Amino acid sequence: MNTFGGDEVGAVVIDVGTHTIKAGFAGEENPKAIIPSVIGTVFDSDDKSKISSYYVGNKEISFARPGMEVQNIFNSDTGEIQNIDYFEKALNYIYDERLGVKPNEHPLLMSEDPLCSSSGREKLASLVFEKCNIPSFFLSKQPVLSCFANGKYTALVVDSGHNATTVTSVHDGLALRQSTIKTTKVCGKVLDEDLRNLVKTKRGGKDILAPHQFTKQRSSQQPSSKSTKIVEHHIDGLTQSFNDYSINRIVGDMKINLLRASEDGAVQTGNTPLVSFELNDGNDIEIGLERFSICERLFNHEYGLAKLTCDSINKCDVDLRKELYSNILLVGGNTLIPGVPTRYEHELIRMAPNNVKVKHPLNTKISANIHTLSTSMGNSSTQSTMQTAVAQLQERKYASFIGGSILASLGSFQSMWISKSEFDEMGAAQCLAKKCP
Ligand SMILES: Nc1ncnc2c1ncn2[C@@H]1O[C@H](COP(=O)(O)OP(=O)(O)OP(=O)(O)O)[C@@H](O)[C@H]1O
Ligand SMILES: [Mg+2]
Numbered sequence: 001m002n003t004f005g006g007d008e009v010g011a012v013v014i015d016v017g018t019h020t021i022k023a024g025f026a027g028e029e030n031p032k033a034i035i036p037s038v039i040g041t042v043f044d045s046d047d048k049s050k051i052s053s054y055y056v057g058n059k060e061i062s063f064a065r066p067g068m069e070v071q072n073i074f075n076s077d078t079g080e081i082q083n084i085d086y087f088e089k090a091l092n093y094i095y096d097e098r099l100g101v102k103p104n105e106h107p108l109l110m111s112e113d114p115l116c117s118s119s120g121r122e123k124l125a126s127l128v129f130e131k132c133n134i135p136s137f138f139l140s141k142q143p144v145l146s147c148f149a150n151g152k153y154t155a156l157v158v159d160s161g162h163n164a165t166t167v168t169s170v171h172d173g174l175a176l177r178q179s180t181i182k183t184t185k186v187c188g189k190v191l192d193e194d195l196r197n198l199v200k201t202k203r204g205g206k207d208i209l210a211p212h213q214f215t216k217q218r219s220s221q222q223p224s225s226k227s228t229k230i231v232e233h234h235i236d237g238l239t240q241s242f243n244d245y246s247i248n249r250i251v252g253d254m255k256i257n258l259l260r261a262s263e264d265g266a267v268q269t270g271n272t273p274l275v276s277f278e279l280n281d282g283n284d285i286e287i288g289l290e291r292f293s294i295c296e297r298l299f300n301h302e303y304g305l306a307k308l309t310c311d312s313i314n315k316c317d318v319d320l321r322k323e324l325y326s327n328i329l330l331v332g333g334n335t336l337i338p339g340v341p342t343r344y345e346h347e348l349i350r351m352a353p354n355n356v357k358v359k360h361p362l363n364t365k366i367s368a369n370i371h372t373l374s375t376s377m378g379n380s381s382t383q384s385t386m387q388t389a390v391a392q393l394q395e396r397k398y399a400s401f402i403g404g405s406i407l408a409s410l411g412s413f414q415s416m417w418i419s420k421s422e423f424d425e426m427g428a429a430q431c432l433a434k435k436c437p
Contacts, residue, residue: 066237
């Protein structure tokens with residue numbers, strides 16, 4: 001704990017992601033604030049180059065405001081902060097509105113993408129020290145934090161989020177950059193796109209309606225819900241980015257309710273039961289086989305989760321591979337789709353080196369499945385044990401936040417913070433390279 005004015009104050013922990021930013025206090029099990037990673041901007045009506053208002057947070061972003069553009073704070077290819085001013089607005093909102101504390105009174109631990117650029121992290125350090133007046137700061141790679149959340153220093157971390165899946169080998173608490181593989185082909189966003197397209201096709205080309213695009217009128221003669229009439233309307237000046245954002249939120253909810261992964265890879269053809277889903281405009285759609293087939297891309301043999309796991313492990317030193325195969329962490333919101341961990345295991349065993357035996361089941365806390373594999377990857381030809389550990393749902397969803405929360409509350413960590421005076425003396429580049437490699 002750092003001490004300010006005689007009081008012990010806990011650190012703030014912020015885990016960044018392209019879908020949501022998770023923020024809270026060190027020592028807590030879950031983030032206190034989960035905010036969408038977007039910002040709404042409205043330009044000045046006289047000077048179109050000047051932003052007159054910013055909107056952050058679920059409620060503010062959901063309100064239909066003419067002229068409001070909705071943009072992601074993070075770059076869709078790299079996941080890095082795209083616009084540091086927007087990120088500053090998000091930080092202000094988190095501190096003022098959601099955590100209710102002052103930035104200058106708490107150390108800040110932030111997560112970062114394992115492939116982040118030096119220039120991006122230097123900009124961030126300058127922002128937090130110079131503009132937000134954070135007293136001390138630390139940046140930690142997301143897969144390393146996921147390891148800490150699971151009590152590990154060495155593991156292979158498969159993080160499947162909204163915009164990308166990133167697979168990283170972590171050894172002795174360090175993320176191995178050369179082993180890191182990132183793809184945007186497998187992520188929550190592409191499943192959302194597939195589902196939105198499917199619904200559109202089933203509705204004869206008509207997109208899902210966002211809440212601001214219609215009202216429901218009840219017939220006075222027939223008061224049952226089926227007699228409700230949908231009246232579509234158009235609000236002048238709403239932007240395409242706002243419409244898309246609003247629709248994608250609905251699609252995201254549908255995905256959570258509908259999508260399932262086939263556990264053994266046998267996506268049945270004829271007899272998958274149809275499930276009816278009521279859209280917010282009251283219309284039902286039925287979906288059967290597609291509930292499973294949409295998820296098949298997660299297990300694509302060229303770029304799916306299991307393939308990336310093997311590829312990442314193969315980029316590591318031969319002596320480390322066996323240990324990585326026996327310490328696999330599957331994290332990120334996209335892995336919460338029912339059936340994903342079991343299927344992942346199934347595919348991994350198929351692809352991993354020779355004769356793997358599996359002991360079920362999955363999905364229990366850090367409980368492992370023991371496989372025996374005849375290894376040809378290391379220097380041994382004998383049977384060795386492979387374990388894969390899959391954390392519980394909540395732990396999978398907030399793994400990096402939880403790891404950050406644990407790390408920042410460890411007594412032994414307190415000397416690791418970059419202080420403002422160190423930042424002033426050494427400059428961003430040097431102190432980050434030294435303290436947050
Ligand atoms: N229960 C669930 N079932 C299916 N998908 C879910 C579930 N919960 C969250 N998701 C999806 O997981 C994704 C968000 O995951 P996560 O919070 O790990 O992403 P992120 O860290 O913000 O993004 P990234 O790591 O790609 O930058 C979204 O696509 C969301 O719809
Ligand atoms: Mg993430």
